[in-house]
Amino acid sequence: MANKDWKTFMIPYxxxxxxxxxxxxxxxxxxxxxxxYSPIExxxxxxxxxxxxxxxxxxxxxxxDRLAMELEDIAGIRIMCQFVDDIETVVNIxxxxxxxxxxxxxxxxxxxxxxxxxxxxxxxxxPVNMASGVVNIIAEIQIRxxxxxxxxxxxxxxxxxxxxxxxENIKSKLKEAAESxxxxxxxxxxxxxxxxxxxxxxxxxxxx
Amino acid sequence: MANKDWKTFMIPYxxxxxxxxxxxxxxxxxxxxxxxYSPIExxxxxxxxxxxxxxxxxxxxxxxDRLAMELEDIAGIRIMCQFVDDIETVVNIxxxxxxxxxxxxxxxxxxxxxxxxxxxxxxxxxPVNMASGVVNIIAEIQIRxxxxxxxxxxxxxxxxxxxxxxxENIKSKLKEAAESxxxxxxxxxxxxxxxxxxxxxxxxxxxx
Amino acid sequence: MANKDWKTFMIPYxxxxxxxxxxxxxxxxxxxxxxxYSPIExxxxxxxxxxxxxxxxxxxxxxxDRLAMELEDIAGIRIMCQFVDDIETVVNIxxxxxxxxxxxxxxxxxxxxxxxxxxxxxxxxxPVNMASGVVNIIAEIQIRxxxxxxxxxxxxxxxxxxxxxxxENIKSKLKEAAESxxxxxxxxxxxxxxxxxxxxxxxxxxxx
Amino acid sequence: MANKDWKTFMIPYxxxxxxxxxxxxxxxxxxxxxxxYSPIExxxxxxxxxxxxxxxxxxxxxxxDRLAMELEDIAGIRIMCQFVDDIETVVNIxxxxxxxxxxxxxxxxxxxxxxxxxxxxxxxxxPVNMASGVVNIIAEIQIRxxxxxxxxxxxxxxxxxxxxxxxENIKSKLKEAAESxxxxxxxxxxxxxxxxxxxxxxxxxxxx
Numbered sequence: 001m002a003n004k005d006w007k008t009f010m011i012p013y014x015x016x017x018x019x020x021x022x023x024x025x026x027x028x029x030x031x032x033x034x035x036x037y038s039p040i041e042x043x044x045x046x047x048x049x050x051x052x053x054x055x056x057x058x059x060x061x062x063x064x065d066r067l068a069m070e071l072e073d074i075a076g077i078r079i080m081c082q083f084v085d086d087i088e089t090v091v092n093i094x095x096x097x098x099x100x101x102x103x104x105x106x107x108x109x110x111x112x113x114x115x116x117x118x119x120x121x122x123x124x125x126x127p128v129n130m131a132s133g134v135v136n137i138i139a140e141i142q143i144r145x146x147x148x149x150x151x152x153x154x155x156x157x158x159x160x161x162x163x164x165x166x167x168e169n170i171k172s173k174l175k176e177a178a179e180s181x182x183x184x185x186x187x188x189x190x191x192x193x194x195x196x197x198x199x200x201x202x203x204x205x206x207x208x
Numbered sequence: 209m210a211n212k213d214w215k216t217f218m219i220p221y222x223x224x225x226x227x228x229x230x231x232x233x234x235x236x237x238x239x240x241x242x243x244x245y246s247p248i249e250x251x252x253x254x255x256x257x258x259x260x261x262x263x264x265x266x267x268x269x270x271x272x273d274r275l276a277m278e279l280e281d282i283a284g285i286r287i288m289c290q291f292v293d294d295i296e297t298v299v300n301i302x303x304x305x306x307x308x309x310x311x312x313x314x315x316x317x318x319x320x321x322x323x324x325x326x327x328x329x330x331x332x333x334x335p336v337n338m339a340s341g342v343v344n345i346i347a348e349i350q351i352r353x354x355x356x357x358x359x360x361x362x363x364x365x366x367x368x369x370x371x372x373x374x375x376e377n378i379k380s381k382l383k384e385a386a387e388s389x390x391x392x393x394x395x396x397x398x399x400x401x402x403x404x405x406x407x408x409x410x411x412x413x414x415x416x
Numbered sequence: 417m418a419n420k421d422w423k424t425f426m427i428p429y430x431x432x433x434x435x436x437x438x439x440x441x442x443x444x445x446x447x448x449x450x451x452x453y454s455p456i457e458x459x460x461x462x463x464x465x466x467x468x469x470x471x472x473x474x475x476x477x478x479x480x481d482r483l484a485m486e487l488e489d490i491a492g493i494r495i496m497c498q499f500v501d502d503i504e505t506v507v508n509i510x511x512x513x514x515x516x517x518x519x520x521x522x523x524x525x526x527x528x529x530x531x532x533x534x535x536x537x538x539x540x541x542x543p544v545n546m547a548s549g550v551v552n553i554i555a556e557i558q559i560r561x562x563x564x565x566x567x568x569x570x571x572x573x574x575x576x577x578x579x580x581x582x583x584e585n586i587k588s589k590l591k592e593a594a595e596s597x598x599x600x601x602x603x604x605x606x607x608x609x610x611x612x613x614x615x616x617x618x619x620x621x622x623x624x
Numbered sequence: 625m626a627n628k629d630w631k632t633f634m635i636p637y638x639x640x641x642x643x644x645x646x647x648x649x650x651x652x653x654x655x656x657x658x659x660x661y662s663p664i665e666x667x668x669x670x671x672x673x674x675x676x677x678x679x680x681x682x683x684x685x686x687x688x689d690r691l692a693m694e695l696e697d698i699a700g701i702r703i704m705c706q707f708v709d710d711i712e713t714v715v716n717i718x719x720x721x722x723x724x725x726x727x728x729x730x731x732x733x734x735x736x737x738x739x740x741x742x743x744x745x746x747x748x749x750x751p752v753n754m755a756s757g758v759v760n761i762i763a764e765i766q767i768r769x770x771x772x773x774x775x776x777x778x779x780x781x782x783x784x785x786x787x788x789x790x791x792e793n794i795k796s797k798l799k800e801a802a803e804s805x806x807x808x809x810x811x812x813x814x815x816x817x818x819x820x821x822x823x824x825x826x827x828x829x830x831x832x
Contacts, residue, residue: 008242014237015234029223082781131235146777151808158815180811290569355566362604391599430653443755514751515723515751546651
């Protein structure tokens with residue numbers, strides 16, 4: 001397939017990313033407009049570079065006509081939360097939406113990857129209305145705390161630099177950093193619980 | 209209803225406008241990416257100001273709890289085309305979409321308004337996925353040429369200034385302008401046909 | 417120069433277009449926020465495609481190291497006005513800005529091109545702050561009414577189709593269309609004057 | 625001053641935030657386009673809510689006509705970096721820009737606040753070109769790592785909930801979290817140095 005055709009191939013994926021960013025950012029707007037705490041802090045999205053898509057296809061020997069089925073992260077959305085337990089809230093909101101179909105979920109928070117990677121992944125099917133009709137594409141939504149994201153962004157750039165073979169000494173430093181990030185999330189979660197307790201106390205007092 | 213509640217009332221309408229702008233602009237991107245002529249030149253969108261919504265409700269004696277059913281232009285999208293016959297193409301694209309339901313259509317191009325107003329209106333039902341569930345809202349899509357839009361924008365600002373009672377002498381000037389705009393569209397349409405003829409000739413030649 | 421280098425060459429031009437769009441759109445926001453009539457209806461901007469820039473360089477035999485000085489429309493901004501006399505207001509606003517330097521102006525409204533093209537052009541020098549220091553780039557600002565723009569967009573796409581050699585019969589149709597566009601602008605201008613008169617009458621009455 | 629006048633007062637601040645976001649995001653684009661590591665991860669901006677501006681004015685007894693001079697954070701920009709030592713790079717880039725004037729700097733990274741707050745602040749004067757002339761406004765740029773930001777966002781929302789009087793037990797939890805965030809930044813910085821060493825080794829080898 002020529003470069004021009006790959007650009008055409010990408011159109012519905014780019015469109016899906018644009019639509020999903022607008023739709024999911026609206027969740028945050030909705031909470032904030034109602035003066036409620038938003039479980040979503042911010043959202044980013046991107047489509048895979050054509051070159052790195054073809055590289056991955058090559059590495060895993062995926063025929064080009066099966067890319068749309070086999071590669072689940074051509075369209076990718078990332079949702080950042082402030083606290084670990086916001087992730088579950090976001091997952092439940094996404095599960096209840098009627099404009100996407102969840103194919104399956106991967107819980108790397110309960111089952112942390114050996115590298116230290118933590119995140120919640122949802123693989124969805126999303127219908128894109130094109131001039132020529134509806135195209136159902138597959139997209140990946142990653143949900144994580146700011147600390148998980150901080151760590152993952154760094155690991156990603158190191159993997160990129162070292163072509164997936166990070167030297168052992170840096171790998172162990174990364175695990176140490178993952179531990180700090182985890183501690184940070186836990187401490188924050190403790191505070192969140194205390195906030196809730198404090199608020200409950202306040203409401204009990206008010207009710208008397 | 210307090211101002212705060214009206215702001216909450218507007219959330220799904222604002223969301224619909226944002227989503228529809230992103231979705232319909234993608235049609236233009238799709239054509240252009242494929243090096244095809246796009247029937248859409250540009251798209252704008254807006255929600256009605258709360259104050260002018262309440263004014264309209266007052267004028268037509270619409271109870272506040274019936275606004276969402278009675279006012280069809282709380283969410284408004286405007287699609288501008290280069291040539292008159294692009295409008296039909298756009299209408300057919302919208303009719304075939306599966307993410308909106310067309311309630312009815314108003315053809316002010318065949319049936320020009322006495323004021324000189326020309327445009328094609330589609331009243332649609334559009335589902336907005338909120339954190340709390342799906343809300344079906346009503347929206348108006350106006351499809352017009354650049355010349356129709358030019359005229360309509362001016363008439364709108366005059367109506368605003370004169371509170372719907374434009375003086376007769378200005379009214380007749382406006383009708384004159386509507387005539388010029390119509391002539392402009394017709395001349396352009398002539399050229400478009402000639403372009404098509406020229407291209408057909410070219411293709412016949414190439415086929416020999 | 418490799419494609420990669422041309423992409424680097426374009427960075428300050430892309431940046432200038434982004435900055436100028438944000439800055440000039442703010443003029444409209446400022447007028448509207450103060451409930452005043454805005455002389456600006458809308459603004460678009462674009463950088464020239466690398467391929468069509470190199471084509472133009474080739475056609476006019478411009479050495480590549482002189483492109484930044486010789487091509488004035490690598491960065492292009494277009495300001496659309498509702499009425500012809502808004503153009504002068506916009507020109508004066510731009511002349512008084514301290515963040516750009518006007519190199520020269522081309523008045524194709526007084527001096528209509530033989531093709532029928534009407535627009536006001538300002539060639540400016542604009543400083544872009546890059547990570548590596550300030551780069552002064554040249555940009556072109558086109559100011560026109562909606563009707564002028566409508567005509568110019570069509571002529572541009574015909575020139576593109578016919579590679580600058582539009583057939584005579586279409587050329588004469590285009591001139592006819594330019595005449596309709598001009599009539600439209602004139603009729604609108606008449607109304608604008610009447611609006612002003614009507615407002616003056618109103619103010620005299622109020623003063624008694 | 626009426627609400628309408630405060631909205632007018634805010635115009636140049638909103639404009640400054642829009643311009644600065646576009647300008648500073650371009651730094652990241654410039655690095656990435658050249659395939660270089662960008663010291664900027666992402667940028668956010670906001671203007672202060674009118675209500676919280678007036679509250680602050682009231683609390684510190686600032687006369688309304690001195691707000692523009694006394695309140696330095698009416699326009700606020702936040703630059704997030706991946707590594708602690710990226711902050712210095714960003715500070716130097718900002719110091720060398722010719723489109724803003726740095727009034728003074730506050731280094732809360734060397735001099736951590738008792739609460740645990742770490743960030744680098746630059747108070748700048750920035751000229752906004754309005755339709756009516758140039759207005760010099762004061763804005764605050766905060767530069768921090770993702771971990772510093774994570775902590776600061778949480779502290780801010782707690783301060784908001786507890787109206788600046790966070791209970792002691794939560795305060796000590798927050799300091800614990802600040803310590804985790806600091807550890808995270810330090811571990812990351814260690815890795816960054818190792819990356820640099822690894823790259824230097826690589827270059828030496830290549831040179832042989």
